[in-house]
Amino acid sequence: SLTVGVLAIQGDVHENITSTQRAIKELGVEGSVISVKTSEEISKLDGLIIPGGESTTIGQLSLVNSLLKIIKEKIEQGMPVLGICAGMIMLSKTANDRVVGKTDQPLLDLLDINLERNSFGRQKESFEANISMNSINIPKFNGVFIRAPSVSDTGSGVEVLAKFNEKIIAVKKGNMLGVSFHPELTEDVSLHKYFINLIKKSRN
Ligand code: GLN
Numbered sequence: 001s002l003t004v005g006v007l008a009i010q011g012d013v014h015e016n017i018t019s020t021q022r023a024i025k026e027l028g029v030e031g032s033v034i035s036v037k038t039s040e041e042i043s044k045l046d047g048l049i050i051p052g053g054e055s056t057t058i059g060q061l062s063l064v065n066s067l068l069k070i071i072k073e074k075i076e077q078g079m080p081v082l083g084i085c086a087g088m089i090m091l092s093k094t095a096n097d098r099v100v101g102k103t104d105q106p107l108l109d110l111l112d113i114n115l116e117r118n119s120f121g122r123q124k125e126s127f128e129a130n131i132s133m134n135s136i137n138i139p140k141f142n143g144v145f146i147r148a149p150s151v152s153d154t155g156s157g158v159e160v161l162a163k164f165n166e167k168i169i170a171v172k173k174g175n176m177l178g179v180s181f182h183p184e185l186t187e188d189v190s191l192h193k194y195f196i197n198l199i200k201k202s203r204n
Contacts, residue, residue, distance in 0.1 A: 015182075037065070055117070081177070110176060128143060
């Protein structure tokens with residue numbers, strides 16, 4: 001049976017638990033979803049979701065609890081991770097804010113991408129748009145963007161899964177998946193299902 005954790009430091013934890021539970025059920029997989037906030041809990045996971053929220057806060061609090069270290073170790077050992085919005089920022093190498101520039105914030109530095117925080121501007125801090133992720137068989141998805149980042153730069157081996165307005169909004173490399181939008185805020189759980197299948201495969 002799979003254990004999927006949602007990092008519960010800050011951000012929309014509950015919505016991700018609900019979406020992941022639905023995905024597990026719809027796939028007919030045996031598994032459970034728990035919220036995690038200690039190293040011990042994280043060490044037992046088969047997969048982790050780092051939810052959206054405020055990346056500066058998630059980073060600083062995770063640093064204090066020395067959670068960043070264990071999360072980084074687990075991902076390096078192959079544990080699949082889904083980083084959503086602030087969660088994708090946490091996975092990245094460097095983050096620049098569109099307005100204030102280079103931010104000095106703790107990051108996991110695992111996914112070889114540069115990020116632009118708050119990339120879609122103040123007028124459009126929040127919006128929804130139809131997007132497609134054809135390479136992972138999700139041709140149509142309602143993307144909910146909330147003060148969303150975009151990927152400004154990808155390193156080698158990073159696959160671009162989706163773009164919106166010329167900007168990269170979904171990426172994958174190996175066991176790491178990062179998206180700018182919030183799949184937990186729509187009824188469609190296909191991205192959560194894709195993530196569950198990624199966890200299943202990593203355990204074979
Ligand atoms: N703007 C937030 C940040 O930079 C991310 C917003 C979100 O996760 N919805 O951390």
